[in-house]
Amino acid sequence: MNRAADALVDTLVLHGVDRVFCVPGESYLAVLDALHDCDEIHVVSCRHEGGAGYMAVADAKLTGAPGVALVSRGPGACNAAIAVHTAEQDAVPFILFIGQVPRPDLGRGAFQEVDYRITFGDMAKHVEEVHDPKRLAKVVAQAFQIAQEGTPGPVVVVLPEDMLTDPAENTGASPMALEKPRATDAQVKAVAAAIGRAKRPLLVAGGMLRLASARAALLACSEAWSLPVATSFKNQDIFPNEHDHFAAHLGYGVPATIRETLQDADLIVAMGTRLGDVTTQGYLLPEAPQPRQPLIHVYPDGEHLDHVFDTSQAICADAEDFIARLAAISPPKAPQGRGEWLKRLRDAHRKMSQWKPWSAPDGVNFGHVVDAFRNQLKDDAIVTMDAGNFNSWVHRHFPFKPTQILLGAVSGAMGLGVPSAVAAALRHPDRQVVTVCGDGGMLMTGNELATAVQYGARVRIFVSNNKSYGTIRLHQEKAFPGRVEATALVNPDFAKWAESFGALGLRIDKAEDADRVLKEALAHDGPVVIDVAASLEHISAYTNLTSLKPGRAKKV
Numbered sequence: 001m002n003r004a005a006d007a008l009v010d011t012l013v014l015h016g017v018d019r020v021f022c023v024p025g026e027s028y029l030a031v032l033d034a035l036h037d038c039d040e041i042h043v044v045s046c047r048h049e050g051g052a053g054y055m056a057v058a059d060a061k062l063t064g065a066p067g068v069a070l071v072s073r074g075p076g077a078c079n080a081a082i083a084v085h086t087a088e089q090d091a092v093p094f095i096l097f098i099g100q101v102p103r104p105d106l107g108r109g110a111f112q113e114v115d116y117r118i119t120f121g122d123m124a125k126h127v128e129e130v131h132d133p134k135r136l137a138k139v140v141a142q143a144f145q146i147a148q149e150g151t152p153g154p155v156v157v158v159l160p161e162d163m164l165t166d167p168a169e170n171t172g173a174s175p176m177a178l179e180k181p182r183a184t185d186a187q188v189k190a191v192a193a194a195i196g197r198a199k200r201p202l203l204v205a206g207g208m209l210r211l212a213s214a215r216a217a218l219l220a221c222s223e224a225w226s227l228p229v230a231t232s233f234k235n236q237d238i239f240p241n242e243h244d245h246f247a248a249h250l251g252y253g254v255p256a257t258i259r260e261t262l263q264d265a266d267l268i269v270a271m272g273t274r275l276g277d278v279t280t281q282g283y284l285l286p287e288a289p290q291p292r293q294p295l296i297h298v299y300p301d302g303e304h305l306d307h308v309f310d311t312s313q314a315i316c317a318d319a320e321d322f323i324a325r326l327a328a329i330s331p332p333k334a335p336q337g338r339g340e341w342l343k344r345l346r347d348a349h350r351k352m353s354q355w356k357p358w359s360a361p362d363g364v365n366f367g368h369v370v371d372a373f374r375n376q377l378k379d380d381a382i383v384t385m386d387a388g389n390f391n392s393w394v395h396r397h398f399p400f401k402p403t404q405i406l407l408g409a410v411s412g413a414m415g416l417g418v419p420s421a422v423a424a425a426l427r428h429p430d431r432q433v434v435t436v437c438g439d440g441g442m443l444m445t446g447n448e449l450a451t452a453v454q455y456g457a458r459v460r461i462f463v464s465n466n467k468s469y470g471t472i473r474l475h476q477e478k479a480f481p482g483r484v485e486a487t488a489l490v491n492p493d494f495a496k497w498a499e500s501f502g503a504l505g506l507r508i509d510k511a512e513d514a515d516r517v518l519k520e521a522l523a524h525d526g527p528v529v530i531d532v533a534a535s536l537e538h539i540s541a542y543t544n545l546t547s548l549k550p551g552r553a554k555k556v
Helices: 004-014 026-036 049-063 075-090 133-148 185-197 212-225 256-262 319-327 338-353 367-376 391-397 417-427 439-455 470-479 494-501 511-523
Strands: 019-022 042-045 067-071 094-100 126-129 154-160 201-205 229-231 246-249 267-271 295-299 313-316 382-385 405-407 433-438 460-464 504-508 528-532
Touching (some): 004 026, 019 049, 019 417, 042 439, 049 094, 049 405, 049 417, 049 439, 067 075, 075 094, 075 154, 094 133, 126 133, 133 154, 185 267, 185 295, 185 319, 201 212, 212 319, 246 256, 246 338, 256 338, 267 319, 295 319, 338 391, 367 391, 367 511, 382 391, 382 417, 405 417, 417 460, 433 439, 439 460, 460 511, 494 528, 504 511, 511 528
Parallel strands (some): 019 042, 019 067, 126 154, 201 229, 201 267, 229 246, 267 295, 295 313, 382 405, 433 460, 460 528, 504 528
């Protein structure tokens, strides 16, 4: 007998799914049973549903295809909600399968019953609870389509426990056609003409250009049109940071001097980005609702066009296709002043990103760790990050190549670091995978180190251990100077903690240890945790606690 659970797994195989992440639960045991006989899909059992969801989101960023996680009802689904939110914020295709109470018990307040349409209604693109086993395969195929069309995002499919064991007349459902919107030739030529006329254009490139083919098209377009590129939040890796045309990574902490320089653009072309508040530096680049300069916005979802900003041209189109066609047009001679504009942006970025070793009075300036990354990470390394101020050293001082990959959360949620590293190491076991975490985030999802050990994921986890929720402490000092509350932490020895999992534990207690310890970590054939005795005084790459005191000049 072909059960509904078997039809679900067959559909996953037909959609090219080769790995799913889960925490096992009794409400979807039939799916686990069907996966037991499926050689095409690797099942990764995780230690927390948030970790499983994060791994699926990270895997989707790596492959460009929907990530898949399976969790049980009630508590399991609620634990996975952070991944649903991250997939929505980061525009990542993600499918969450949730076990549900049996159909006869629905609406009775049964054990762990939740109405997921309400719970996920404002985060997921679509939520569907399947009662008819004959519909399940089609619903799953539709979920893959919905997750990828327009703005990619999360889809939730709810599986009543008893439905999964009912007979299904069909086997798996094949993928549905995905039709990406395509700009007209006239639209591409109009954008080309606008760029050709501009003296100080700026291209803001977003996450829709993450795939290797899109990165290549972005670079070709920039070089053909003498076009400076700023990358959207957490997409710093899509354009070579040491290229003469790299203008900025538009994340948190961008110095005012950089923002003010970028605002002098006489044309902004935004491609493959929704132009959220972080990327636009608080809706100032461009200004909302009326930009200072003409704004051309190319995005595959009309809902995000002309919504926040008045655009001179709003084009609903696939970003990669558009930029590849733009790169193929022979440009006119660049107008006078373009070269000076490129040099001005290049010089400003290089001055800001230059690393100057700082000694700290209370530990290691985390920049020394990032400087070691510069020296030792290979051209195809994968860098993942949790949320926190320690990322500022990576964004400011690590020059990403487009052959490298950065995995971070646009959502700003803590906890992505370790799970994303595990997903990356499983997907690319032959590549260096390093992650940077704070001591706060490490103890949120660091338990997935057990998953890394179980499956042999070669992760190198650097913990910025400054015994503080550093980002909140920074905001606290700005808003309420000297009134520290709830941000101090008491931490374990993370190196010894790692050893209890069966991983290698190392320490960086002084700046000069960084290169040696990184070399040892990269050489080890297994998971490694490096406890960095990080400075709290040097709370970010742009400022320190002393300079935040009233009357003190702030560092950049």
